[in-house]
Amino acid sequence: MAGHGGHGGHGITHNGFTMHPPKTWHARTGKFMCAVMWFWVLYRAKEDGPVLLGMRHPWESHGHDHSHGHAHAHKEEHKDSH
Template sequence: MAGPTGPGFHPHLPGFRHQFLAKALGASMWFFIFYRAREDGPKLLGLRHPWEGHGHGHDAHAEHKEHH
């Protein structure tokens, strides 16, 4: 069925709220991806072992065993 501008599909443009929501969700997705890449990137690429860098070393475990 032909429309006013010719045959084919003519979708309507999204409203301002939908455009804003799409940009906000897209930006939050990319911020989350870059945050996780910063946190887990070296482990994922094999540059660091997953068990390294937890903020507590083996010294804390040795002191705990001495107290028993």
């Protein structure tokens, strides 16, 4: 049972294996990393959720103009060819 094996009563023993409680910094680091993971998952769900759910195609723009003036240059070339 717990406390056997000369560990001063700390930890839980099961089938000869004693699990000791984590140190404070281990627990805090684990909680911090868990929070970072969930923030990342929720951020990606916000950004890619419609694509994942089939509501939008991945190649469709996000409402931004990504042409960077290419359409304007193409129109100018088309005018010059006539």
